[in-house]
Structures are given as C-alpha cells and as structure tokens.
Amino acid sequence: MHDPLSLLLAGVELSSRQTDNSADTAPGPPSFLTTVLGSLPADDKPGTKPLPNLVPPDATRPWITLTFAQSLDAKIAGKGGKQLILSGDESMKMTHWMRTMHDGILIGVGTAVNDNPQLNVRHLPFPSQNTHLQHYHHPRPLILDPHLRTSPACKLIVNASKGAGIAPWIISARPPSADGFWASEGDVEKVQQWEARQDALCAAGATVVLVERETLHPDLPSTNTDLPLAAVLKTLRAQGIKSIMVEGGARVIQSFLSTAASEQLVDALIITVAPTFVGGDGISYVERLEDVPGIRHISTETLGKDVVVGLKVGS
Numbered sequence: 001m002h003d004p005l006s007l008l009l010a011g012v013e014l015s016s017r018q019t020d021n022s023a024d025t026a027p028g029p030p031s032f033l034t035t036v037l038g039s040l041p042a043d044d045k046p047g048t049k050p051l052p053n054l055v056p057p058d059a060t061r062p063w064i065t066l067t068f069a070q071s072l073d074a075k076i077a078g079k080g081g082k083q084l085i086l087s088g089d090e091s092m093k094m095t096h097w098m099r100t101m102h103d104g105i106l107i108g109v110g111t112a113v114n115d116n117p118q119l120n121v122r123h124l125p126f127p128s129q130n131t132h133l134q135h136y137h138h139p140r141p142l143i144l145d146p147h148l149r150t151s152p153a154c155k156l157i158v159n160a161s162k163g164a165g166i167a168p169w170i171i172s173a174r175p176p177s178a179d180g181f182w183a184s185e186g187d188v189e190k191v192q193q194w195e196a197r198q199d200a201l202c203a204a205g206a207t208v209v210l211v212e213r214e215t216l217h218p219d220l221p222s223t224n225t226d227l228p229l230a231a232v233l234k235t236l237r238a239q240g241i242k243s244i245m246v247e248g249g250a251r252v253i254q255s256f257l258s259t260a261a262s263e264q265l266v267d268a269l270i271i272t273v274a275p276t277f278v279g280g281d282g283i284s285y286v287e288r289l290e291d292v293p294g295i296r297h298i299s300t301e302t303l304g305k306d307v308v309v310g311l312k313v314g315s
C-alpha cells in the first residue's frame with residue numbers, strides 16, 4: 001500500500017530532512033536566487049538583512065515576491081488541503097534563504113490554520129557563535145485573516161512568546177458596524193466575538209493590524225470579506241514593510257495573480273516544481289500566469305530533484 005512509488009506520487013517526503021549545522025558548507029544563497037532577486041552588499045554576511053534593492057515601482061506598496069512549490073500536475077497541496085512537503089532539501093533551503101531577503105512573509109489564514117507553519121529559516125546552516133534567530137534576518141509573519149481565525153496557540157505566536165521567533169501581525173478589518181441601517185441582531189454578536197478573538201490574539205503576543213475595507217457601495221452590506229490587497233499593501237508599507245514574500249496558500253496566490261492581471265502588484269515569481277504527481281483531487285491555484293502583463297522568464301536552476309523557475313513582472 002505505502003510502497004516508495006505511491007508515497008512519491010502522493011508527494012510524501014521519503015527521507016528525513018537533515019539540518020546542516022555547518023555555516024561553512026553553504027555560505028550564501030544559491031546563485032539562482034541572487035540572479036533573480038539580488039544580493040546583499042559584500043560587507044554584509046549573507047542572510048543577515050533584507051535585500052535593499054527590492055524596491056517596488058511606487059511607494060504605495062512593498063515589493064512582492066510570490067512563491068510556492070507545485071507538483072508536475074500543478075498542485076500545491078493534497079486532497080482536502082493536506083499539507084505536502086513538495087520541495088526537496090536543496091530547494092527548501094533556497095526558500096529559507098529567500099525568507100531572509102524580505103521584510104515580511106505573508107500567508108492566508110487558510111494556510112495558518114491548516115499547516116500551523118513556523119516561517120523561520122531553520123534549514124540554513126547554524127552560525128558557529130550566536131543563536132540562529134540573532135544571526136539571520138527573520139521576516140515578519142503577516143497573516144491575512146478577516147475573521148480572526150488564527151489560533152492564539154499557533155506555532156508562530158508560541159515561538160515568539162518563547163523568544164524563538166518573530167511575533168506575527170494579523171491583518172484584519174473590523175466587521176461592518178453593528179448599529180448601521182442594515183445591521184441585524186446577529187451582527188452585534190459577530191462583532192463581539194470578533195473583538196474577543198482580537199483581545200485573545202493580542203494577549204498572546206500577536207499584533208492585529210486593521211485595514212479599511214474599500215467597497216464601491218459602502219452603504220450596502222458586503223458579502224465578500226476578502227481583504228482588498230491594494231489597501232493591505234498600502235497599510236503594510238505605511239508600517240515600514242518594504243518587501244514581502246507571499247507564500248500562499250491557494251486562494252491567496254489566486255488573489256495576487258488575478259489582481260496582477262489588471263494592476264502591477266507582483267514584482268517577482270519563484271516557483272519550485274517537484275518531480276511528483278499529486279492527482280486530480282489535489283489543491284491548485286486556478287489563475288493563469290500568462291495573464292499577468294509583462295511577465296518574463298529570468299532564470300531556471302535545478303536544485304536537487306527540483307526545478308526552480310524565476311520570473312519577473314514589469315521593468
């Protein structure tokens with residue numbers, strides 16, 4: 001039943017991942033990554049600061065690198081959203097180098113709840129002195145979470161409370177006013193529950209960053225609770241976040257790609273393709289990459305068993 005081939009086809013990791021404890025064996029990011037995104041000035045040790053050259057075309061938003069790992073049949077997760085480790089050791093390490101290059105790392109609450117990720121850089125070589133967290137730049141975790149579904153007991157918050165991670169910012173929006181013309185009795189309760197979740201997250205050490213909902217008809221009740229990406233990015237830029245690595249999941253990738261088809265919102269894409277098939281019941285993103293205007297190939301590299309493709313958008 002669980003022969004190596006079926007496990008491989010299901011995207012299951014076959015060997016245990018080893019953490020490389022030598023800072024000398026892998027002194028810096030793979031050349032593929034520096035070709036696509038750039039590198040730190042020679043005076044700075046690799047991985048210790050976000051890249052200063054990641055500058056967006058205008059000051060209304062941060063630089064956006066959209067990145068994910070997919071199977072040959074373009075799935076990013078298994079049946080029912082089961083988390084799959086698609087990246088091999090080498091491309092996973094590349095992803096961790098990429099994390100050091102950005103001010104923030106953004107995921108949707110679907111990924112936060114489903115994967116309970118750490119979003120740290122633990123696959124990079126340990127420096128001989130100093131702790132991992134002190135040596136490397138760790139990006140600020142950013143979670144798109146309109147209904148505050150993130151658990152106060154998730155790894156991101158617990159790690160930060162132990163001094164072993166950067167506390168996440170939960171990006172949300174206050175629910176529509178409970179005393180407006182369209183409000184119903186249930187709305188009062190919804191607002192109270194949202195406020196209770198906000199208090200619990202803040203008490204656990206997270207920061208809730210509020211975004212104003214932008215709607216064409218502010219007097220009508222909104223059925224779409226997705227946070228407007230342009231407003232999210234503007235808020236984050238105003239809070240000092242100059243570059244963001246967007247790691248998924250499916251709906252967030254879809255939102256960024258569909259918005260990028262009409263306005264420039266994504267600056268670079270780095271896609272890891274693992275030599276495995278997940279099958280028709282796996283989770284995919286449905287937007288078409290070719291619909292993003294100005295998208296162009298920059299570099300491709302084989303890292304272990306995977307192929308990693310780097311693209312850029314705009315000039």
Ligand SMILES: NC(=O)C1=CN([C@@H]2O[C@H](COP(=O)(O)OP(=O)(O)OC[C@H]3O[C@@H](n4cnc5c(N)ncnc54)[C@H](OP(=O)(O)O)[C@@H]3O)[C@@H](O)[C@H]2O)C=CC1
Pocket residue numbers: 067068069070075076077078080081082083084086107108109110111112114115144145146147148149225226227228229247248249250251252253255283
């Ligand atoms: N292979 C890979 O590289 C990766 C794979 N994954 C996989 O992806 C899956 C999770 O994806 P998915 O369930 O789609 O969840 P997402 O992580 O994409 O989160 C989606 C949720 O984010 C909230 N949200 C707020 N604003 C927006 C917006 N503008 N656009 C989209 N979402 C918004 C919504 O929350 P609400 O519902 O509360 O309104 C929405 O349901 C998991 O299976 C995970 O393992 C994740 C990352 C990388």
Ligand SMILES: Nc1nc(O)c(N)c(N[C@@H]2O[C@H](COP(=O)(O)O)[C@@H](O)[C@H]2O)n1
Pocket residue numbers: 068069083084085086087091092095107111115116117118119120247248272
């Ligand atoms: N690069 C990459 N390859 C995969 O195979 C993946 N499944 C992911 N997933 C993303 O990484 C998060 C997990 O991060 P930690 O290992 O907990 O630090 C996961 O939530 C996805 O965002 N990425």
